[in-house]
Amino acid sequence: MKLIDKIAADKSSHPFYTFEFFPPRTDQGFENLIARISRLCTLNPLAISITWGAGGSTRERSLELAGLTQTEYGVDTVLHLTCTNMEQGMVNDALRSAKARGIQNILALRGDPPRGQEEWIPIDPRFQHAIDLVKFIRSSPEFSPEFCIGVAAYPDGHTDSHLDEDTELTYLKEKVDAGADFIVTQLFYDVDRFFQWLKKVREKGITVPVIPGIMPIQTYSSFLRLTKLCGTRVPQYILDALGSISHDDQLVKDYGVKLAVDMIQRLTKNGDVPGVHFCTLNLEKSVQRVLEFLQWTGVAAPVHNRLIAETPGYNPPPSIDTSDLLVTPVTATNSATLGLANIPPTETEAGRGELNNAATWDDFPNGRFGDFKSPAFGNQDPWGGPALRNDEVSQWGHPKTLDDLTQLFLDHLHSKISTTPFSPTPLSPESLMILPHLEKLTKRGWWTVGSQPAVDGASSADEVFGWGPRSGYVFQKGFVEFFCSAEDVDVIERRVEERGKGWVHWFAGDVKGECRGNVPENDRNAVTWGVFPGQEIAQTTIIEKESFLSWKEEAFSIWSDWASFYRPGSEERKLLEGVRDERWLVSIVHHDYRNTEALWTFLFEEP
Structure with missing residues (x-):
């Protein structure tokens, strides 16, 4: 089903959510990701999305993974598709392959930008920007009826662009006018700035759904790497809090869960945002904990209001009115239920590997060489952008x-x-x-x-x-x-x-x-x-x-x-x-x- 139709028909008692995955580098990681996706799909996401490596570098893996999730698991799938530096005909082939697999949703991205621009000639001159892909699909009698199209937006500004915000919003409006049905944002952590940006989006006359990208912080090092890669502006209070606990991976993960919960509650409080998009990095535990804490999964929770568990280093954003926050002390009887203070035993059983609990392979990824059997092994920029800036x-x-x-x-x-x-x-x-x-x-x-x-x-x-x-x-x-x-x-x-x-x-x-x-x-x-x-x-x-x-x-x-x-x-x-x-x-x-x-x-x- 097309995502825009699913959003319109959604009658859930809470905002919807989608999950994003990338094709793992290794065969073992790919096989184990399928099991991980199967577990996460029991949380009833509205859709999942599969990333596409720059220049089609993960073409076969992306199509295989998207085909499995769409046909075998029956989960509506959004296939990311980058269009620059793609060999002639690859866009057509990818769209036909997606159509054959029953995929009806495409997230149209530019991908890796050209280098050595003085002599640069597009491999396929039809595709130099994401809008070219949107226009191509919408002008095609073969593809236009088949696909719902999403495009990307960058509340903190595009990392590879020196354009001012108003010009970037003009280009976003052009992508929507060309036929895009929805917008997914790059990850961000400044909710106040997001709302300021969203107001400008609406003032531009853009009315399609805007789905904010949320990435729960997993480790301090991956947080620094990805926010730098994506050009994310991080509020100082977050940097200060993480700096004080950066040496303790468990506290960083706990803080990441709490921060994501708080961001989502703020984003969805007034109905301006219909749902959120989780950048999972192929990890499952934190996303599951966030949704359970929000009480969006049907799992019983101890309180019905916003709850901030006592964790070292966590303070709510200074702009929040904390009068309605319920602070629950951690006790021996409630810690396992909360899932956010003292971590239940299954959360801290890290590194047990394939002989025991596969869900804990990558609780504490420490450096470049994790377990190659892990679905999250070797993650990079989730949207196929350049490795260097x-x-x-x-x-x-x-x-x-x-x-x-x-x-x-x-x-x-x-x-x-x-x-x-x-x-x-x-x-x-x-x-x-x-x-x-x-x-x-x-x-x-x-x-x-x-x-x-x-x-x-x-x-x-x-x-x-x-x-x-x-x-x-x-x-x-x-x-x-x-x-x-x-x-x-x-x-x-x-x-x-x-x-x-x-x-x-x-x-x-x-x-x-x-x-x-x-x-x-x-x-x-x-x-x-x-x-x-x-x-x-x-x-x-x-x-x-x-x-x-x-x-x-x-x-x-x-x-x-x-x-x-x-x-x-x-x-x-x-x-x-x-x-x-x-x-x-x-x-x-x-x-x-x-x-x-x-x-x-x-x-x-x-x-």
Whole structure:
């Protein structure tokens, strides 16, 4: 059924909600996402949506996933479709494939913007903006009767646009006038600003439903990454609250649930917003808790008014009248029912993996290497946007030589620049503890893109190393990732064979698909784990071949994306594409976590 018709016919006692998922990178993640979607569909969403990678990079996965949810689960599905940088004919093929699968809803997006614009020629000149896709569908006798069309809007401004708000709203009006039936917004956290923006939307004469995008905060690091990627303006009170609990992943998740509940209650209080769109990031627990707390799922809740449980770091927005808030102290008898204060046992049983409770694979995703069997493994920008932004690239200047690149990575280590293409934030506090080692590797021309020091039983409340519930202990094996030459890979391989003594495992891969290393087939290295009272050991960072290959593919695509910001034929572009084609990505783990210098001694000690 078309979403616009479902919205008009919805007679629920509460606002509607939709869920968004992305196609996982791995076969195991895809299979397990199907089970996760099945569980979430019991919450009766009005529809679900499936994202589409920029340039059609996830075309087959997106269509397969959308077809399964539409036909096998009977849930009306919205297929995201980006139109720029798509090969000639791919848009037609995608629409026909969607139609054949019974999909009647399309979210029309521009996708990855052009690079090297002086010489840029659209692969398919019909599609340069989202409005071109809307017009194409509406002008087609084959497609127009079949599809309800949604478009995106950006209450905080589009990350890749320097247009003023009024001009952006004019373009939004043009997309609606061209035939869009509904609007879904990018995620945001400033509700007051959203209402100001919505008022301007209506003043422009836009009358179609506007569905706000809500993303419950999962971890502090993913929150920082996604809000930066999406250009989200975050109110200071949220930043202050998260800053005070950033070292405790459980408190961050709890805060994210409470904040989402509060935002949704404010957004839907006066009927200006008919429903909300959850950016799930393929995670289920927080979304389920939000809906249960709102009492939108039929699950009994202890109170009928807004409830703020006592959680460290949470304060309602300063603009809210708190006179009607019911603050419920946490007791032994009500904590499990509330689901928002002391977390019930199933919520904190993180990392139990495929042998036990699949829902807890990714409660505490800690770093790039989670469990590759998780549906949420390797999530990126949910709407297929660029990995890099113009303002970031300008910070990196115009590298023309290998020495320029070495200096760029050193500048990041020394905090002279805040990011690199592979590190979207400044150096972390734990990386600062191994700074001399990272500096030595980088000066050698081994450009580091990931690392962690060895840790032997730090408190889970430690401000640098802590994560998960308090009253526990966390452990880390030292590991480091870097780019180096093929000759250097040969040196590393010999060193592991001669001096690794069974303590060192490594992988190395290039853009052509070759992979080397000494990890036995199907073996998995847990490099971060936690021990908490009354729980099984939680393994949050796992390095094995499948996850390394997935990250390798992404890492080399970053070199391509970075190169595309420079004109074809330029020295910068030749350098970056040459690095992509010739260098190797290496990952080394030392298993002696009790010796903080073991990894570095192995790497630097003279024969």
